[in-house]
Amino acid sequence: MPLTTVSRWVKVGEERHRVAGVTHDQRQDSVRRSRPGTAAHLHREPSNRFDPNAVAIFVNRKQVGYLQAETAARLAPRMDAGTVRFEAKVADVWSFESDDADEIWMMDLMLSRFEKRSVEVVHYSRMAQLTFQAAVDGVRSKILPTLKNAVVGTSRATDRVFQKFTGGDITLLWIMRGVAVVLLVGMIAAVVDALV
Known part of the structure; x- marks a missing residue:
């Protein structure tokens, strides 16, 4: 460092x-x-x-x-x-x-x-990088799963979709896409529940 x-x-x-x-x-x-x-x-x-x-x-x-x-x-x-x-x-x-x-x-x-x-x-650029990575890790490990479970519950299909968009090296773009997918899947599930 x-x-x-x-x-x-x-x-x-x-x-x-x-x-x-x-x-x-x-x-x-x-x-x-x-x-x-x-x-x-x-x-x-x-x-x-x-x-x-x-x-x-x-x-x-x-x-x-x-x-x-x-x-x-x-x-x-x-x-x-x-x-x-x-x-x-x-x-x-x-x-x-x-x-x-x-x-x-x-x-x-x-x-x-x-x-x-x-x-x-520590160099400020490195400090910013470490801070961003800690925020990303926190979002990936705590916030996104909590949001997904609150919006769509747990199922294998939503878990697979969720995992696809949040796995591996994650960036802010992928975080936003992951949140959007979770919300979209939640809305689709709500519509399907209303029709059935």
Whole structure:
């Protein structure tokens, strides 16, 4: 079977991280409205004046915070080099009461990490051929006999006609002819039964 080697993004792990900076710049409302499972988007900020490794986090087009500095320092160089890609989603949102009796909303993020890997794949033309053959085999072995039995029942004469059109190497044309013959034989049998 002919194979081709291609480069694909392959999921290699997941990491859960606490979102930092959720109390700054009026982000609390966006954090509070976020729901677990919602997609989050990571945006590198190499020109951030506080941290050149900063990775901002957006949910529903609103910034909710940043990756923590230690995490950003580890991931940012790989993101910049294009050797890793992340898909993020909100893992959890919760609140607690601060010392000032204010309700503070927090968020955890689930990061799925993808890396480029070389994988071998079957040629599409061969895959199409195998898929077609599997469909043909399924039609020949299951669908056509079931259809024949439902329409005309079982008899040696119909079995011989049916076998003639469905035996050997079968193609889509022969499948259609076989179905047509089964339906035609069924109609003839119905007419003969009505006359007798």
